[in-house]
Amino acid sequence: MDRSYTPDRATSLRxxxxxxxxxxxxxxxIALLTxxxxxxxxxxxxxxxxxxxxxxxxxxxxxxxALLLRISSTGRSGGASYTYTQESEIMSSRPVLESVILDxxxxxxxxxxxxxxxxxxxxxxxxxxxxxxxxxxxxxxxxPNIIKVRFKSQTPGLCAxxxxxxxxxxxxxxxxxxxxxxxxxxxxRQIAETAGQLNELQHRRAEFQKDGTLYTPDREGDxxxxxxxxxxxxxxxxxxxxxxxxxxxxxxxxxxxxxxxDNLAAIDMGTDxxxxxxxxxxxxxxxxxxxxxxxxxxxxxxxxxxxxSKTSEIESLTSRLKGEIDQIVSVLGSSILSLQNEESTLRxxxxxxxxxxxxxxxxxxxxxxxxxxxSEKEELYSLLLKQREExxxxxxxxxxxxxxxxxxxxxxxxxxxxxxxxxxxxxxxxFGIFAGISLAFAIxxxxxxxxxxxxxxxxxxxxxxxxxxxx
Numbered sequence: 001m002d003r004s005y006t007p008d009r010a011t012s013l014r015x016x017x018x019x020x021x022x023x024x025x026x027x028x029x030i031a032l033l034t035x036x037x038x039x040x041x042x043x044x045x046x047x048x049x050x051x052x053x054x055x056x057x058x059x060x061x062x063x064x065x066a067l068l069l070r071i072s073s074t075g076r077s078g079g080a081s082y083t084y085t086q087e088s089e090i091m092s093s094r095p096v097l098e099s100v101i102l103d104x105x106x107x108x109x110x111x112x113x114x115x116x117x118x119x120x121x122x123x124x125x126x127x128x129x130x131x132x133x134x135x136x137x138x139x140x141x142x143x144p145n146i147i148k149v150r151f152k153s154q155t156p157g158l159c160a161x162x163x164x165x166x167x168x169x170x171x172x173x174x175x176x177x178x179x180x181x182x183x184x185x186x187x188x189r190q191i192a193e194t195a196g197q198l199n200e201l202q203h204r205r206a207e208f209q210k211d212g213t214l215y216t217p218d219r220e221g222d223x224x225x226x227x228x229x230x231x232x233x234x235x236x237x238x239x240x241x242x243x244x245x246x247x248x249x250x251x252x253x254x255x256x257x258x259x260x261x262d263n264l265a266a267i268d269m270g271t272d273x274x275x276x277x278x279x280x281x282x283x284x285x286x287x288x289x290x291x292x293x294x295x296x297x298x299x300x301x302x303x304x305x306x307x308x309s310k311t312s313e314i315e316s317l318t319s320r321l322k323g324e325i326d327q328i329v330s331v332l333g334s335s336i337l338s339l340q341n342e343e344s345t346l347r348x349x350x351x352x353x354x355x356x357x358x359x360x361x362x363x364x365x366x367x368x369x370x371x372x373x374x375s376e377k378e379e380l381y382s383l384l385l386k387q388r389e390e391x392x393x394x395x396x397x398x399x400x401x402x403x404x405x406x407x408x409x410x411x412x413x414x415x416x417x418x419x420x421x422x423x424x425x426x427x428x429x430x431f432g433i434f435a436g437i438s439l440a441f442a443i444x445x446x447x448x449x450x451x452x453x454x455x456x457x458x459x460x461x462x463x464x465x466x467x468x469x470x471x
Contacts, residue, residue, distance in 0.1 A: 023440030030439055034432025035425065042424055047416035048152050051159035053167050054408035055147045057087065085294055087147060088138045090177070091170045097129045099169045104161060107131060136166065140298075146407070156412045163410035171404050186247050187388045194384060198377040205370040225368050228353040235346035236376055240383060242339040247387075249332045252325055279328075282321045289314045 020027070090096070101109050107128035115121040137150040151162045293310035300307055 019440055019444045020437070023443060026440050026443065027433065027436035030436030031429060031432035034435060035429050038428030038432075039425060042419065042421050045419075046154050047419075048154055049156040049159050049413040049415075050150055050152045050417050051156075051163045051410040051413050052148055052150045052408075053163045053406065053410040054141070055087075055149065055167065056405040056407045057145050057147065058403050058405060084140045084144065084147060085297070087174075090174055091138055091147075091149070091166065092133055092136065093173070094129055096166065096169050096173050097132050098125060099173070100162060100165050101125070101128050101132060103165055103169070104158075106162075132162075136162075149410075151410075152417070156414070160410040160412045167406060167409070174404065186250060187384060187391055190243060191381065191384045191388060194377060194381045198374065198381055201370055201373045201377060205367070205374065224353055224357045225372070228350055228357065229372055231346050231350040231353065232372075232376065235343050235350060236380065238339050238343045238346065240380065242336055242343065244387070245332055245336050245339070249329060249336065252329050252332070256322065256325060256329070279321060279324050282317055282324070286314055286317045286321065289317070 101107060108124065109128060115124065135152050137148075137152075139148050139150070140146070141148055149163055149167060151159050151166070153159045153162070289310050293307055293314065296304065296307045296310065302308070302311075
């Protein structure tokens with residue numbers, strides 16, 4: 001026999017089977033222990049329940065047409081846009097989750113909880129928001145306009161309560177963020193101020209005419225008052241133009257600060273020599289690219305070449321749009337400054353005429369002044385009311401064209417979530433057998449005793465005539 005030839009112990013099928021049969025008790029013990037531990041773990045876990053609600057994000061084309069017919073500003077072909085990513089971020093935002101926690105008293109935030117200080121409460125709220133968010137799942141369905149909202153918990157009633165409260169608070173918060181309109185608030189302040197001035201003038205005229213005497217200025221007074229009215233009317237028109245442009249400037253600056261250009265089409269630039277069509281075209285291109293990118297993200301990650309390409313195009317067009325708006329802001333700023341100077345000049349001219357009228361009868365002057373002031377304030381008040389109505393319609397366009405409807409509210413689940421215990425036990429058993437075999441080979445590797453005649457021949461280089469099993 002050639003003693004230099006021996007089979008490879010690590011790859012020998014015979015050796016493999018011999019180790020398996022020799023250490024079968026170890027393998028069986030490890031597999032059974034693993035299976036028992038896994039079974040205890042699986043069957044000791046409490047059942048979990050899941051509630052689900054379905055939301056429909058619907059665009060109302062008829063409402064969009066009606067609003068566009070009532071607003072003089074240029075409409076936007078795309079209307080208010082939405083994406084699953086945008087709605088998911090709003091629904092899982094911190095304000096929405098915090099409101100759900102506080103409304104339902106989750107994670108210790110009930111009426112009886114007392115915190116030592118604001119910092120402790122903030123840390124506890126942050127942990128509660130993280131825990132709540134980890135059990136919430138927001139996913140699109142086969143229809144991109146339908147969103148599914150799910151929540152898992154060991155309490156069936158809590159599942160439905162959390163989902164329904166989350167949906168209600170999301171709708172309320174969504175309405176809040178999309179209804180934020182600074183131009184409308186600006187017009188409200190102007191209307192309140194003008195109404196107060198008008199009431200004051202009417203009260204003064206009533207007090208002035210208590211004795212029933214009528215005062216009529218002479219011819220010279222008529223000429224002066226006519227000239228004064230002309231200057232003041234021009235000054236008021238300039239002021240109205242300035243107010244309108246300041247409102248537009250405030251809205252544009254707010255867009256630049258927030259980075260949201262959804263209400264760009266609602267701004268009527270009028271005769272400011274600024275063309276809005278290129279800006280609307282840019283915004284439409286950005287929205288189309290964002291839609292295409294969101295579609296790609298449903299199938300690929302952000303590292304995908306086409307996703308990165310769409311993102312680069314969006315950033316480039318957004319930067320270009322911001323630059324165009326910056327130019328509009330600069331033009332509006334210059335125009336407002338020019339109107340302020342023009343208004344100041346007209347006011348000074350009117351003041352000069354008032355000095356000339358000072359020689360007329362005080363009562364005649366007062367009556368004419370009050371009547372003229374009331375007429376001007378009434379005209380201004382009417383104009384501001386019209387502008388406020390247009391601003392409200394513009395705001396309604398962004399709020400209501402895309403509507404969120406609950407098509408399937410969450411109900412209390414009856415059956416727990418299927419845990420598929422048999423499959424999990426099979427996987428546990430597989431890993432137990434694998435661990436047992438690994439341990440058996442480890443024991444055999446460190447076992448230096450001779451287990452066969454081949455071992456004696458290989459390691460001692462002695463001839464073996466016969467072998468007797470010890471057991």
